[in-house]
Amino acid sequence: MPGADKETDLTERIEAFLADLKRGGSGTGPLRGSGEMARETTYLLRRITAQARWSSAGDLMEIIRNEGRRMTAAQPSETTVGNMVRRVLKIIREEYARSRGSSEETEQQESLHKLLTAGELSEENFRQHFVHLKANVIEAINELLTELDGTTDNIAMQALEHIHSNEVIMTVGRSRTVEAFLKDAARKRKFHVIVAECAPFCQGHEMATGLSKVGIETTVIADAAIFAVMSRVNKVIIGTQTVLANGGLRAVNGTHSVALAARHHSTPLIICAPMFKLSPQFPNEEDTFHKFVSPHEVLPFTAGEILSKVNVHCPVFDYVPPELITLFISNIGGNAPSYIYRLMSELYHPEDHKL
């Protein structure tokens, strides 16, 4: 029976993806960039939409929510996965609404009156069956995929508006988005980049080699020198792992000190972050916020006897509060941190914030 075959194939793929997520990142952050992770999640969700058994939008949402819950539980620090699940859920809602003929506007707007009167009704409504729903949803997911493919280019395109000639730019660690952003600017302008190495993983070294290859004047500094160098810097441009719901960041360790130094010297702090990094999570959700990896990088196993006498921790992420951030550059343009709430409500349905 080909149907059953397809289904086992699907579960196999999901299991493989989950196992990958669990093992993902042996300390130096994920092996793949979050862009790739987002794309892979979306591919998988499209597959689920196409191959799973469902008759109404409600069923489909339930299936996707279930799988999404497992995926986010597998690697809570990888927020992109959860974000993509929310995006797809939102797509299903919109397509359902369109099939029913009601306008998207009314479906989306929340008002106190509506909350009091409607109650749980919205879920009930998804039970209706539409023939073309599946095709429409898949079509919309395909659009999402094209959007994902273009994010880095869209961000890089804005580089010339922000980087001017003979500026000194500081960045920290390695971010694929920032790398593309700087390289794009280097095609027209000449500027100097200072890279903080970002111990203990030292991804900054990789970043610096990448930049110097295209002829950008690059200097690597130790993390301890960030404050000393900051007075010479015109702009700080960094990437992030997640943009939180309050406009703060969850970024690689050491970013907070960069942000504080930038604030002290009134240097603008610009964040390059594609929209899929926007997460409805708040920084107080303690259990999943931090990620501790093997302490090997901090104090190697070969240190011997001392290891039984001390506790070594190796956190991966820093929290950067929104008030230290000047500007977000995403694939749809520049935004202030205070505007994040609005983007959030455009991207995700409020009922999907918690999967």
Added chain:
Amino acid sequence: MLQIYTSGATSGSFRGGKQKKGNVTSEQEEEEQPLQAVLVADSFNRRFFPISKDQPRALLPLGNVAMIDYTLEFLTSTGVQETFVFCCWMSNKIKDHLLKSKWCRPTSPNVVHIITSDLYRSLGDVLRDVDAKNLVRNDFILVYGDVVSNIDVSQALQEHRHRRKVDKNISVMTMVFKESSPGHKTRCEEDDVIVAMDSKSKRVLHYQKTQGLKKLQFPMNIFQHGSDEFEIRHDLLDCHISICSPQVAELFTDNFDYQTRNDFVRGILVNEEILGNQIHLYVTQDGYGARVSNLQMYDSVSLDMVRRWVYPLTPEANFTDQQGQGCTHSRHNVYRGAEVSLGHGSQMEENVLIGRDTSIGANCHISNSVIGNNCTIGDNVVLDRAHMWNNVHVSSNVEIHQSVVCDGAVVKEAVRLNKQCVLAYNVVIGPNLSLPEGTVVSMHHPEEEEEDDDDEFLSDDQEVGHSKDKTRQKAFNPAEVGPEGKGYIWKASMNDTEDEELAQCLWGLVLNPDPESDSESEASEESQDRTFQLEVLGTLQRGLEENIVCDNLVLEINSLKYAYNITLKEVMQILTRVVLEYPFQQQGTQLTTLQYTGSLLPLLKTWSPVFKNYIKRAQDHLDCLSAVEELFLEQDTHQTAMVKVLMKMYQLEILEEEAILKWFSTGATNDKSRQLRKNQGVMRRMSLWRKESEEDESSEEGECGR
């Protein structure tokens, strides 16, 4: 050293033939084959003994997850697609566990085959079975079921495959080691090795377990060929992960006396020149890998895991994918499962893992501990480095330090467990009792075990069933386990030496560095020497009776040498001893000196080719002489015969003149006073005779020639 190679040549060529067959088959197969692994889910020793009587070692929980799951996860994450799990002791339990786990789900990327047999007694048996069943077709990973690791071996695998491609299957095995300096807590002294390797090719030249030895010897010849850079390393932790070629299984079949990997490595290194097989090393700096070989290791690996050294195999990752096993990770490495309740004023200081549905009373202090599922812990309890498994009940005012408390155990009011205590399954202790350091309490009476102890193989895998009926239901001793206690103390009912051994078994050598352990290992060596000596004696006797050619005798002795794993030096010394004692053996110890020499000298003449085969270098001469000296020091009534023996040996060209002179000058100074004086009588005559011999050297040469 040369002798080994020449004498083993016949058997070597035979093995070489078989090996070639293996090469052909592996070449015929395509390049891309699923990576296979052999997982040995039995330890073949009794290190965890009273605990492993109820549960096989591979299923003991480490951080609330069975150890075998760590091993399987390690294999799966390195890309193994087919794993053969070999179980022996309590194979049903392991089977049940695996069938329920995620490894046997149809979606598992790693197909697990379970192979059980009660006949496996060692790693060697398992690998011989692998060969007999023809299970592996390509390079495979060999691990034990108690290895905890997150090492990415794909790099090692690549190196291994590359080497095999370049050198035409010369390298048979790549052992994975982790760099860790001596003194590291996770280094188990039992497993301490010293390795000499070629720094360029990473080839192992010498491999030796240190076993607490202060002095180590390296044969010089290993440094004489090959490249010009060598490393002698003692900073390696054996991960017990090895990448093997299919030949390894074949070699185990060919050499039925290989029991462990250690035997194998030694065998390969000794026979390197004949068989042309080599062993390589892969040293990793990052990643974590250790084998839980005793409770000492259990303690440190468990703590390492909680301290996240094995990331991503951390408790909160729930990699076994079991429902409800998830837990959260918060500051200071405190992990809490679902439905954990913590009383008022209780503190979880650091490195604590608490399983689901566990409740903890008020004012407790918990640090560096792992607590299983469904445990209840009373008020004012202090736990430090405690390892509690599931369903443990601990009453109030209890103190537990560095101890293991197994499933279902009950610790009553005001009990104190000092370091290294073990409470096995369902034991009840207390109230108001303090167990001394190293106490082991089990529901099994130690005597029911002693009866089985004569079993030749001290393995986990003994039939318990038949001893059940013999069990005399003895009353529990309230002085030992408390008024309401249930269980037998393993220490008290055994005699002293045995309990030392037991404590050592459970907690490893590190914490009990008693001198006895050294003497013990020596004792076993001694007995091995003894059997070897008897065998040599038998061989020579037969040789004499059946008139066997000396070359064949040499062959036989050589094969004995391999069977008992005796060094060349020892072979020679034992041989000398056997020959010199031969007249006593045959005609009783009441011989007069004259009779003795009369019967010995012709024997020396018959067997001189045997001696010549073993005594070649200057050092050999000295060793032989010291053996002669040793014997005559024991047989002090026959010391006068020594001169004659030495003379005869000189005439037969077994011993060289320079060697005798050298021995005479150095040996005399080393001897003890009484023997020295007696010896000197001998020596004086010796030197007299020596001068004589110098005078008519030519005539004696002629005599020898005949």
